[in-house]
Amino acid sequence: MxxxxxxxxxxxxxxxxxxxxxxAAEHGLYDIRGLGAKRKLPTFDDLVFLTASASRYPLEGYRxxxxxxxxLGTRFAKKPIELETPVTIAGxxxxxLSASVKEALGRxxxxxxxxxxxxxxxxxxxxxxxxxxxxxxxxxxRYGFNPDDLRKANAxxxxxxxxxxxxxxxxxxxxxxxxxxxGMRTLPAGIDQRSACRHPDWTGPDDLTIKINELREITDxxxxxxxxxxxxxxxxxxxLAVKAxxxxxxxxxxxxxxxxxxxxxxxxAGIPTLAALPLAVQALEEMDVFGTVQLIxxxxxxxxxxxxxxxxxxADAVAIGQAVLMALGCNSSTYSHDGQRIDATDDYAKLNTAxxxxxxxxxxxxxxxxxxxxxxxxxRMTPEWGAKRLKNYLQVLTMELTTLARACGxxxxxxxxxxxxxxxxxxxxxxxxxxxxxxxxxxxx
Amino acid sequence: xxxxxxxDLTRLTVRELNHYLHxxxxxxxxxxxxxxxxxQAGSLPHVQILNPNGMHNLAVGLDxxxxxxxxxxxxxxxxxxxxRANVTVHGNVGxxxxxxxxxxxxxxxxCASECAGASAHGGLLVxxxxxxxxxxxxxxxxxxxxxxxxGHMSAFMAQAGTLVVCGDAGSSxxxxxxxxxxxxxxxxxxxxxxxxxEPMTAADVARVSDLLTKSGIARDPKSFxxxxxxxxxxxxxxxxxxxx
Numbered sequence: 001m002x003x004x005x006x007x008x009x010x011x012x013x014x015x016x017x018x019x020x021x022x023x024a025a026e027h028g029l030y031d032i033r034g035l036g037a038k039r040k041l042p043t044f045d046d047l048v049f050l051t052a053s054a055s056r057y058p059l060e061g062y063r064x065x066x067x068x069x070x071x072l073g074t075r076f077a078k079k080p081i082e083l084e085t086p087v088t089i090a091g092x093x094x095x096x097l098s099a100s101v102k103e104a105l106g107r108x109x110x111x112x113x114x115x116x117x118x119x120x121x122x123x124x125x126x127x128x129x130x131x132x133x134x135x136x137x138x139x140x141x142r143y144g145f146n147p148d149d150l151r152k153a154n155a156x157x158x159x160x161x162x163x164x165x166x167x168x169x170x171x172x173x174x175x176x177x178x179x180x181x182x183g184m185r186t187l188p189a190g191i192d193q194r195s196a197c198r199h200p201d202w203t204g205p206d207d208l209t210i211k212i213n214e215l216r217e218i219t220d221x222x223x224x225x226x227x228x229x230x231x232x233x234x235x236x237x238x239x240l241a242v243k244a245x246x247x248x249x250x251x252x253x254x255x256x257x258x259x260x261x262x263x264x265x266x267x268x269a270g271i272p273t274l275a276a277l278p279l280a281v282q283a284l285e286e287m288d289v290f291g292t293v294q295l296i297x298x299x300x301x302x303x304x305x306x307x308x309x310x311x312x313x314x315a316d317a318v319a320i321g322q323a324v325l326m327a328l329g330c331n332s333s334t335y336s337h338d339g340q341r342i343d344a345t346d347d348y349a350k351l352n353t354a355x356x357x358x359x360x361x362x363x364x365x366x367x368x369x370x371x372x373x374x375x376x377x378x379x380r381m382t383p384e385w386g387a388k389r390l391k392n393y394l395q396v397l398t399m400e401l402t403t404l405a406r407a408c409g410x411x412x413x414x415x416x417x418x419x420x421x422x423x424x425x426x427x428x429x430x431x432x433x434x435x436x437x438x439x440x441x442x443x444x445x
Numbered sequence: 446x447x448x449x450x451x452x453d454l455t456r457l458t459v460r461e462l463n464h465y466l467h468x469x470x471x472x473x474x475x476x477x478x479x480x481x482x483x484x485q486a487g488s489l490p491h492v493q494i495l496n497p498n499g500m501h502n503l504a505v506g507l508d509x510x511x512x513x514x515x516x517x518x519x520x521x522x523x524x525x526x527x528x529r530a531n532v533t534v535h536g537n538v539g540x541x542x543x544x545x546x547x548x549x550x551x552x553x554x555x556c557a558s559e560c561a562g563a564s565a566h567g568g569l570l571v572x573x574x575x576x577x578x579x580x581x582x583x584x585x586x587x588x589x590x591x592x593x594x595x596g597h598m599s600a601f602m603a604q605a606g607t608l609v610v611c612g613d614a615g616s617s618x619x620x621x622x623x624x625x626x627x628x629x630x631x632x633x634x635x636x637x638x639x640x641x642x643e644p645m646t647a648a649d650v651a652r653v654s655d656l657l658t659k660s661g662i663a664r665d666p667k668s669f670x671x672x673x674x675x676x677x678x679x680x681x682x683x684x685x686x687x688x689x
Contacts, residue, residue: 032681142545142563142564145564147506147508150506150526151506185604186566186585187624191680192679192680192681194602194621196583200544200583201541201582202521202540202541207521207540210501210520210522211521213501214501214505214525217459217460217502217506218506218525220464
């Protein structure tokens with residue numbers, strides 16, 4: 001008889017699954033974590049540009065201008081938003097992020113000419129002061145929501161859902177509910193703060209129409225109203241938002257991030273951003289409002305190439321969240337202090353994780369001082385340092401975008417088109433509705 | 446004698462109405478249109494809105510002291526996000542009257558449909574007859590007094606403020622309640638998760654009495670029951686089971 005140990009791991013019950021089951025049995029609680037889906041999904045990486053050659057001619061990369069100006073909210077608002085770049089900052093709350101981070105976002109966005117978005121928990125003075133163009137979210141919780149801040153906003157984003165948890169509410173665990181956060185949300189400090197999954201004052205699409213009109217009446221029809229949704233039944237949802245009167249529709253794919261949500265939600269609800277975007281465009285085209293109602297896509301946008309592909313598929317702009325945090329140092333092994341880089345790996349270890357793997361935003365113990373309300377951690381990311389990093393990153397995204405647009409022969413990034421793209425996989429071809437490279441084949445058409 | 450400004454919705458659009466209330470009415474209180482005795486007496490500009498005919502979004506986003514009377518039935522979001530104004534609806538209203546109000550008083554002489562006073566932060570909302578379901582949902586500091594009964598899931602996730610129900614309360618009252626307090630004069634069909642009935646203290650009786658007086662509703666404040674949060678859902682734990 002052989003004394004060799006046989007290791008035949010089950011595909012269905014592999015070590016990850018075993019660990020999940022045993023943790024669930026041990027604690028009786030499901031996993032909550034931050035950031036977005038980690039599973040492998042079809043992405044914009046599965047598309048490539050057919051840049052210019054003999055049949056198209058390019059623009060000179062370093063000399064000929066390529067416009068990136070972006071205007072959002074032209075349908076009904078008296079004052080549409082004008083941005084210098086189609087890369088906007090997605091809604092992230094004060095509470096999930098520190099006040100310093102919110103200020104850094106505002107400073108960087110203002111410097112490059114784009115917008116930031118408030119998030120659950122209301123508008124902080126630091127954010128309003130630092131961000132020239134600020135989008136004020138109206139969320140189901142209505143934490144900190146008030147008409148004074150509404151009137152200070154440059155646009156209003158009515159949030160129906162987000163990509164990390166479409167159909168789900170939110171939770172800010174007690175360790176992040178500081179006195180200031182609690183005060184803004186009218187809650188006791190230190191308790192787990194739940195955010196509802198539905199709005200308290202309206203339910204269906206007919207009500208949404210009236211709600212949008214209420215917001216318009218209060219703001220005298222001045223500012224654009226966005227409607228943000230997680231990507232599920234995208235075609236139908238976009239049509240309902242358009243019918244309800246949205247100026248701008250925001251679709252957040254399943255790679256979109258969160259500060260704290262159930263793992264089962266993050267990995268198992270919604271559809272990938274790549275699949276969602278063409279469905280949204282199709283809905284706008286079918287309602288004959290493509291170009292009239294602007295479209296913002298978000299969920300896992302990382303590079304200027306991603307932005308360019310999103311625009312080519314029909315988006316007017318993108319919104320980035322997780323990548324913003326990473327530009328500020330999320331998952332970095334060090335943080336900055338008095339010009340020195342300080343090692344943070346021990347603090348990652350205390351969370352049972354390591355740089356590159358951390359998704360512990362929900363704990364409030366962010367080793368690099370981003371997703372925290374703890375004063376001793378918050379000082380690890382100063383607004384000045386963060387703003388500089390983020391400004392650099394946003395500039396790179398825009399430069400990469402215009403580089404690719406020029407190479408496709410476009411003098412305006414919004415002239416990129418679906419015809420400029422092909423897919424590298426059958427899945428991406430089917431989702432993006434562009435031909436598989438080297439063929440004329442679009443699966444499903 | 447009080448000078449009344451009449452705004453007729455058979456002649457004005459809702460947009461024109463709200464524009465007037467936002468931008469021109471605040472000037473009236475400062476201008477010579479009020480007589481010297483009126484200004485000395487602290488009289489407020491008085492507006493009557495005629496022929497509301499169930500229209501939505503009337504008198505929303507007000508931010509000035511004024512007395513507004515809506516003469517008839519009105520639709521959704523009436524007096525939404527109000528600050529400082531006193532709005533009275535002489536009829537019934539649709540969904541979400543006085544949603545997110547910050548201050549002032551909103552009074553409905555008839556019944557209110559769903560979500561009355563949703564997420565309201567301050568001020569006083571009085572519904573003289575019944576309110577439908579989810580009255581006071583997500584309440585954040587406003588006081589609501591309902592002369593009649595309320596529907597199911599009222600004061601759901603209510604965070605701060607007071608809901609006084611002179612009649613009966615529907616099922617799942619105060620589900621997932623935070624720090625708001627509910628007082629019910631009639632029967633409670635059922636309590637929601639984490640809500641519990643508690644003894645009325647002298648302070649509770651005084652609070653109910655004060656709100657009834659402000660509302661102009663005659664009831665014995667000692668006859669009310671107090672409902673508040675058990676606070677057992679304030680921290681995520683495995684025994685919470687279906688409550689999360």
